[in-house]
Amino acid sequence: MTQQRTLSILKPDATRRNLTGKINSLIEGAGLKIVAQKRLHLSKQQAEAFYAVHKERPFFGELVDFMISGPVVVQVLEGENAVQKNRDIMGATDPKKAEPHTIRAQFAESIEANSVHGSDSLENAKQEISFFFAGIEILP
Numbered sequence: 014m015t016q017q018r019t020l021s022i023l024k025p026d027a028t029r030r031n032l033t034g035k036i037n038s039l040i041e042g043a044g045l046k047i048v049a050q051k052r053l054h055l056s057k058q059q060a061e062a063f064y065a066v067h068k069e070r071p072f073f074g075e076l077v078d079f080m081i082s083g084p085v086v087v088q089v090l091e092g093e094n095a096v097q098k099n100r101d102i103m104g105a106t107d108p109k110k111a112e113p114h115t116i117r118a119q120f121a122e123s124i125e126a127n128s129v130h131g132s133d134s135l136e137n138a139k140q141e142i143s144f145f146f147a148g149i150e151i152l153p
């Protein structure tokens with residue numbers, strides 16, 4: 014049994030459509046515990062820094078503009094194999110390719126407005142969690 018933490022973001026398309034409760038219900042239903050959570054409106058500088066790994070990609074500018082188009086909810090999820098489990102319940106980046114019943118299959122509007130972000134490795138999870146949260150804000 015490997016207890017892990019991962020970073021989750023409910024994106025502006027989800028907050029705009031008042032879907033945070035429905036998405037949190039799917040997260041908790043999968044056995045993940047929300048051990049930290051806050052609603053933020055990212056600055057351009059913060060969004061660029063968070064997604065710096067994608068800065069050479071052709072969609073970087075649009076991704077940043079979308080992520081600052083409204084509030085987001087940033088969360089730390091904890092549970093057994095939390096990194097992979099969260100990616101499984103999110104579904105594929107492109108909602109057209111996402112398995113039925115996943116968050117993106119149910120809620121995403123497009124590959125860009127795809128409702129949720131989740132860390133893709135344990136190493137990135139640690140970095141992404143520390144980008145948004147101090148240890149004192151994480152309450153198992």
Ligand code: CMP
Nearest residue numbers: 067072076106124125126127129130131
């Ligand atoms: P996310 O998991 O937040 O990580 C990077 C994001 O870039 C991704 O989800 C998508 O929402 C967004 N994105 C926009 N266009 C593309 C694309 N063509 N390929 C991959 N990701 C894209």
